[in-house]
Amino acid sequence: MPVDRAEDNQFEAPDNIDEAALAAVLRVVPLGAAVLAGIAVALVVLGYLLVYLLVFLPRGVVG
């Protein structure tokens, strides 16, 4: 059986990424993800509230 060498494996090959630069990027990335997801969720909630206030409540009693 041939032994896998680290440099043959795309996941383990050295990538020459500066750890400090990576840490700096990772400090910002979650903020961007949160803003993007926040906008998406806010739009869904806004749609829900508009339907609730302008369609559901005026249609009145049911049960």
Added chain:
Amino acid sequence: MSDRYHETPQHWILRTELLWAFGVGVLVAATITIIVFTALTRNINPPSNVERVDPKTLHLSGEFAEQNLGTVVAADGTVTARIIATQFMFAPHCIAVPEGRLVTLRFASPDVIHGILITGTNVNTMVVPGYVAQVHTEFTRTGELLMPCHEYCGLGHSEMWANVQVLSAAEFKPDRDGRVTCAQH
């Protein structure tokens, strides 16, 4: 430099995820609060009724026999409409209801699962064979409303619909037996 700057990326990501989870928790709590608030203050609830009926003898006797179908006003003034949903029609095909009064709609099916909604209202329920589907509602505008079957029930499903005629107090006149039928225009 702030303490946050000295945190590892893993800590920062964990903090963001916890904050997001908290935000989602707030949204879920707000949604549940709105549902409960609406139910308590506006009397808007999901229709719920567990009441058995024998689908095999539906048409022979009892509440859903042919002579009992349609709208009837009881001596105490309560308005009840009884409708059979069957492949591929509603009986009766037109249901007369009053404007601005609480109406009880009762549905039963002798064959397969159907579903109904009344356009422009919150009325929406399944009609399951063996059970009586019951919905209380109040119609706020006069006019003709469409009531289609909204649960696929077979090849004729798209032809299965009825009219709901919302009549003003002047037009909603029960006969001697308390029965009200659709006005002919």
